[in-house]
Amino acid sequence: MPLPETTRRRLEEALLRIYGPARLTTAPEERLVFECDAQTLYCAVPDAVVYPETTREVQETVRLCNDLGVPFLARGAGTGLSGGAVAASQGMILQMSRMNRILSVDYANRVAVIQPGVINLHLSEITRPRGYHFAPDPSSQLACTIGGNVAENSGGPHTLKYGVTTNHVLGLEVVLPTGEILRTGSLTGDAPGFDLTGLFTGTEGTTGIVTEATLRLTPNIQAVRTFLAVYDTVDDASETVSGVIREGIIPAAIELIDNLAIQAVEAHMKPGFPPDAAAVLLIEIDGIETELDAMAGAILAVCRANHCRDVQQARDEETRTKLWKGRKNALGALGKICKAYYTHDGVVPRSKLPEALRRIAEVAARNRLRIGNVCHAGDGSLHPVVLYDPKDAEELERAHRAGGELLKACLSLGGTLSGEHGIGLEKRDCMPWLFTPDDLDQFDRVRRAFDPKNLCNPGKKFPVPGASHA
Amino acid sequence: MLDALKKTVGAENVREGMPVVVRPGNEEEVSRVVAIAHEGGKVVRPKGGGTRLAPDGADVVVELSRLDAVEHSPNDMVVSAGAGVRFPELQRALAAKGQRIPLDPSCGEGSTLGGVLASNAFGPLRLKHGTARDWVLGTTLVRFDGKIVHAGGIVVKNVSGYDLNKLYIGSWGSLGILVRVSLKLAPLPKAEGTLLLEGIPRAEADRYASELRDGPFPLVSAVFDGKRLLLGFEGLPGVLDGQVRAVREKSVYPSRWFPGGIPGVERPSTFVLLLHYPPAAYVALLDELMPEAEERSLLGCGVTRLDWARTPSEETVRRIRKVCARHGGWAATERPALSWEIPAPSLDAMSRLKAALDPQGTFGPLPGVTS
Numbered sequence: 001m002p003l004p005e006t007t008r009r010r011l012e013e014a015l016l017r018i019y020g021p022a023r024l025t026t027a028p029e030e031r032l033v034f035e036c037d038a039q040t041l042y043c044a045v046p047d048a049v050v051y052p053e054t055t056r057e058v059q060e061t062v063r064l065c066n067d068l069g070v071p072f073l074a075r076g077a078g079t080g081l082s083g084g085a086v087a088a089s090q091g092m093i094l095q096m097s098r099m100n101r102i103l104s105v106d107y108a109n110r111v112a113v114i115q116p117g118v119i120n121l122h123l124s125e126i127t128r129p130r131g132y133h134f135a136p137d138p139s140s141q142l143a144c145t146i147g148g149n150v151a152e153n154s155g156g157p158h159t160l161k162y163g164v165t166t167n168h169v170l171g172l173e174v175v176l177p178t179g180e181i182l183r184t185g186s187l188t189g190d191a192p193g194f195d196l197t198g199l200f201t202g203t204e205g206t207t208g209i210v211t212e213a214t215l216r217l218t219p220n221i222q223a224v225r226t227f228l229a230v231y232d233t234v235d236d237a238s239e240t241v242s243g244v245i246r247e248g249i250i251p252a253a254i255e256l257i258d259n260l261a262i263q264a265v266e267a268h269m270k271p272g273f274p275p276d277a278a279a280v281l282l283i284e285i286d287g288i289e290t291e292l293d294a295m296a297g298a299i300l301a302v303c304r305a306n307h308c309r310d311v312q313q314a315r316d317e318e319t320r321t322k323l324w325k326g327r328k329n330a331l332g333a334l335g336k337i338c339k340a341y342y343t344h345d346g347v348v349p350r351s352k353l354p355e356a357l358r359r360i361a362e363v364a365a366r367n368r369l370r371i372g373n374v375c376h377a378g379d380g381s382l383h384p385v386v387l388y389d390p391k392d393a394e395e396l397e398r399a400h401r402a403g404g405e406l407l408k409a410c411l412s413l414g415g416t417l418s419g420e421h422g423i424g425l426e427k428r429d430c431m432p433w434l435f436t437p438d439d440l441d442q443f444d445r446v447r448r449a450f451d452p453k454n455l456c457n458p459g460k461k462f463p464v465p466g467a468s469h470a
Numbered sequence: 471m472l473d474a475l476k477k478t479v480g481a482e483n484v485r486e487g488m489p490v491v492v493r494p495g496n497e498e499e500v501s502r503v504v505a506i507a508h509e510g511g512k513v514v515r516p517k518g519g520g521t522r523l524a525p526d527g528a529d530v531v532v533e534l535s536r537l538d539a540v541e542h543s544p545n546d547m548v549v550s551a552g553a554g555v556r557f558p559e560l561q562r563a564l565a566a567k568g569q570r571i572p573l574d575p576s577c578g579e580g581s582t583l584g585g586v587l588a589s590n591a592f593g594p595l596r597l598k599h600g601t602a603r604d605w606v607l608g609t610t611l612v613r614f615d616g617k618i619v620h621a622g623g624i625v626v627k628n629v630s631g632y633d634l635n636k637l638y639i640g641s642w643g644s645l646g647i648l649v650r651v652s653l654k655l656a657p658l659p660k661a662e663g664t665l666l667l668e669g670i671p672r673a674e675a676d677r678y679a680s681e682l683r684d685g686p687f688p689l690v691s692a693v694f695d696g697k698r699l700l701l702g703f704e705g706l707p708g709v710l711d712g713q714v715r716a717v718r719e720k721s722v723y724p725s726r727w728f729p730g731g732i733p734g735v736e737r738p739s740t741f742v743l744l745l746h747y748p749p750a751a752y753v754a755l756l757d758e759l760m761p762e763a764e765e766r767s768l769l770g771c772g773v774t775r776l777d778w779a780r781t782p783s784e785e786t787v788r789r790i791r792k793v794c795a796r797h798g799g800w801a802a803t804e805r806p807a808l809s810w811e812i813p814a815p816s817l818d819a820m821s822r823l824k825a826a827l828d829p830q831g832t833f834g835p836l837p838g839v840t841s
Contacts, residue, residue: 108750109772131684153629164627166636167604182815188772190746192802192810192838194645194820198603198636202629222686242545248568248657288686290709347625351545379626380546419627434630435620442619442827443632449826450819461631 002090003047007068011092014064015050018057023098025049034075034093038140039083041342042425046087051098055173055181055211061094062209063179065455073457074209076117076145080152081343082424084204089459094209096147102126103212110217111170111187116147116210123215132217135162138420139328147210153202155420157253157327160378161286162218164420166201171214174200177207177456185214199446204422205457207450221286224252225296226320229281229303229311230274234258234361234373236306237279238354241377243302244283245350249295251378255282255327258357260372261385265333271326272319277309281377282327330374331385338370338387342399346410347419350380359409360384367402369395381419382410408433423461431463471510475530478502483536491517491531497610497618497649503532504647505616508832515834516647518585519556521578525643526807527834534584537649544569548607548624550652553584569655572599576734584648590640593734594691594702597683597770599656606635610650614828624652637823642808642837645827659704662690663729665714667699670723673753675699678721679769687717692769696756699769702731737764739777741806743790747772747799755797759790772799781806802838810838 003011015024025031026048035043047070052058065072071091078085087093100117107130112123120141124133136149137156144154149165150172156164171185185197200207231237234256241254257265257280262273273280281303285295296313303311314320334341348356357373360382364371370387384406388399407417407430417427417434431440443462450456459467475492476484483493494500507514507530515525517533525531534554541550544567551560558579564570575581575591585591592601599605608622611634621634638645670678672694679692682701688710691702703714718725743763747755749772756765756774763776776790791801791811803809812820817839824836 106748106750109748153633155627159627163600163604166633167600176819180815180818182819183813184816186746186800187748187798188746190773191816192800193812193816193836194641194823195603195636195639196816196819198633198639199823201636202633204629219684245547246545248660250657288688288705288713290686290713291688291706294706294709347627349543349546349548349625351543376627381627414624416623416625416628417630419625420629422629423631431630434623438617439620439631441617442613442621442634445826446632446634446637446823449822 003070007070008047011048011064011068011070015048015061018060018064019050023051034087034095037075037078037080037083037085039081039086039424039426042083042086042088044086044088044090046093047090048092049095050092051095053098055175058094058175058209058211059179059181062175062177065092066179066453069453069455071455071458074147074151074205076148077119077143079140079144080148080422080424081345082418082422082426084152084422084424084457084460086425088425091455097145099211106187107132109187112215112217114146114213114215116145116150116213118146120144120146120149127217128220131220133220134215135168135218136165139331146213146215150201150210150213151203151205152420152422155376155381157255157376159376160254161250161252166198168216168218169197169201169213170216172197172200172210173212174208174210177451177453182208187214189216204424204461206447206461208456221252223289223292224284224286224320225292226314226323227283227299227311228272228314228323229283230277230309231279231281232277232307232309234279234357235354236308237281238357238377240281240303240306240308241353242351243306244299245378247298247302249285249298251283252286253282253284253376254378256373256375256377257282257327257330258373260370261330261334261374264337264372265326265330268333268336269326269329271322273326282323327374331383334372334385334387339389339391342386342388342403344382344384344386344403344406345418345421346382346384346406346415348380348382348410348413348415350378352413352415353377353380356382356410356413360406363402363405363409367398367405369398369402371402379419380415425460428459428461429463429468471506471512474506475503478506489528489531491533493533493536495536497537497612500532500534500537500612500647500649501616501618503530504612504614504832508615508830511830512832513834514832516584516588516643518554518582518588519578519580521581522585522589522591532647534582534647534649542567547655548652549655550624550650551583552650553582553648555583557581557583557586564655565658568658570658571605571653572656573602573605576736578736583651587639587648587651588641588643594693594768596768596773597692598690602639603636605653606639606651607654608652609635609638609648611638611646611648613646614830614832618649622652626654644824644833644835644837646833661707661710662702662704662731663710663714663727664731665701665703665717665725665727666732667701667721667723667725668697670699672696672756674723676753676769681720682717683770687713694767694769696765700732737777739764739779739805741778741781742804743776743787744802744804745774745776745790745794745799747794747797751797751799755794755799758793761790808838809840812839
């Protein structure tokens with residue numbers, strides 16, 4: 001619903017006073033840039049965009065929105081895949097990228113204090129020479145902001161061993177939806193009372209705007225071994241994953257890439273994935289040099305026991321980097337062989353991975369679509385990528401249907417709706433597939449405790465009674 | 471109310487008195503008991519093994535020992551268990567399949583999974599493996615009106631819904647009664663042991679532990695009590711011995727190696743303070759405090775536990791809190807009663823949450839906050 005004209009004018013006047021003309025976007029053609037994030041199917045142009053530089057400015061803006069009843073949301077780099085930064089309920093956007101300072105790094109205590117607009121990889125680039133890095137490494141880390149990582153509780157390929165964002169957030173400064181400033185946590189993550197830091201991580205911007213984060217730094221890995229295992233069947237590849245874990249080995253990462261994605265990425269940048277393989281596994285172990293040889297031996301044995309066609313250890317850092325680049329560019333590569341693609345985010349218990357991939361193949365066949373698979377196989381985290389032509393209405397319809405079928409398949413195997421991309425706009429109406437009305441009421445009570453007026457990124461993460469998001 | 475409770479759980483599972491103690495047999499019975507208490511305007515609190523804190527101020531105490539079913543999926547490295555299962559028993563069941571929850575709180579045999587989580591209990595393994603909030607995947611909780619609510623799930627990556635698991639852990643039963651919990655698991659170490667160094671001064675102990683932590687050594691814990699340093703290692707058989715040899719060569723202090731580890735000793739005490747502080751402040755903080763209490767510090771974690779056989783003066787406790795704060799930390803009283811000092815904006819947020827999730831105070835007041 002568009003803002004009433006009087007409200008819009010009052011909003012713009014007040015924002016102009018806070019930000020000045022240089023940090024305020026109101027012209028329609030300029031607001032258009034913010035109509036979507038990396039989820040491009042559902043767009044909505046915000047009423048205004050501002051670029052705060054201080055916590056105080058964020059607070060003044062939130063207070064203003066409370067006074068005028070204007071919805072608002074925070075946006076980082078706009079790389080989110082679930083529509084979390086789309087102003088679907090109208091209102092304004094606080095573009096946080098100018099709050100991008102690393103405020104302090106305390107190597108003795110292994111923590112960094114940063115503003116939310118710091119780019120994920122950039123923090124690690126600063127700390128790496130000193131022996132530390134920020135462990136959560138989503139594939140978008142060249143662009144995504146840590147504020148966004150906190151909102152989404154982002155993952156990445158190394159979460160199997162190192163956890164997700166919430167395991168690395170020790171404290172936050174949040175401007176609450178009602179305008180108060182709240183500090184949570186501490187340098188160690190312990191704080192008296194309830195774990196507000198843990199609660200606020202992963203709320204997808206619905207319980208306030210993060211204006212500062214205290215993060216855990218992880219020591220750099222001392223030694224690493226990376227393997228590429230090639231398979232003639234997807235089943236053998238995914239059984240290998242369980243086999244490795246059963247050995248008591250927690251690899252730093254196990255990534256599974258299937259034939260469609262392999263072909264796309266080989267054509268694009270040649271990381272060395274055999275284009276006729278049904279699947280490849282990229283396995284990485286890290287740790288103490290003296291232990292890696294024993295672990296490597298066990299891994300090779302499991303691969304061979306599961307009929308791998310070939311398994312090679314990366315000889316040098318260059319090869320290793322090339323393999324990882326292949327994995328991290330897989331989605332982009334798929335984008336080159338289709339008109340459009342939709343990346344899904346499913347999770348199943350690890351042991352159900354072979355079954356999940358079989359069901360995805362069935363969904364593809366049934367809907368006559370190409371679906372490529374790129375999985376963080378160690379966590380049971382799947383990214384089936386549905387390729388389609390958005391201009392073909394009938395194919396678009398089939399793509400939508402396939403998406404629902406994929407999700408339901410994951411749920412029926414004991415999985416969840418989203419492992420890392422977030423519920424956002426995209427899956428909010430699917431929440432009742434996973435949670436009972438009582439469960440949803442419990443979440444809603446928490447949300448309303450902080451956002452009684454429903455102004456803070458409304459319409460995200462949970463179903464909206466009476467409004468369906470197709 | 472007594473009759474309704476007896477009808478719900480069976481008269482043999484109700485112990486009359488003040489408070490009434492009930493032992494439900496399943497989640498639905500817990501649900502009904504809480505609903506009955508809530509409708510009657512009573513306070514109901516869960517009880518685990520009673521090894522840490524007693525559920526004070528309750529009209530009804532819910533003992534969860536009958537909710538002890540365990541569902542272990544070794545292939546997924548996940549376990550789902552009733553909150554009333556004894557924690558040591560659960561660990562033994564997991565160990566039979568070569569797995570564990572890598573938490574080592576110094577709880578007695580009677581402590582329950584629900585109690586460990588509600589009190590956010592942890593031990594020296596925290597250095598390597600974190601705390602309960604890093605291992606819990608999903609919870610089933612009976613909330614204020616008796617409704618059974620779920621958060622999280624059984625998969626290791628999950629962003630569906632809010633992460634209420636984090637909220638429930640360490641909430642001391644004030645937001646609801648945990649009835650079932652799912653946790654991710656770690657493999658049991660294939661080889662382990664403890665290196666004991668005696669007569670090592672505090673600053674040296676801290677420096678040594680820090681150096682080992684940053685180096686290529688499989689250190690998993692570092693406990694110091696003012697005189698003795700216990701370093702825990704976990705690794706691969708055949709490799710670990712060589713690594714420990716290298717560790718011992720780095721220190722001039724006499725050391726003894728105990729393969730398999732040293733069992734902990736639980737010392738009963740009257741008064742316990744738990745200090746939290748930036749780990750790098752450990753030496754300066756403890757050197758200034760010079761507490762006349764038994765010290766047990768987790769080096770690298772910024773945690774020190776102080777045990778007194780006789781209750782110290784209020785002035786002593788006040789001084790400790792102040793010095794701790796000056797070094798960037800805070801202190802909580804653990805025994806005889808939980809006591810926290812929570813800054814106003816956080817207290818306000820917590821009160822809002824408490825009011826939202828327990829509007830009538832069915833589970834008692836906010837924990838640790840004396841009005």
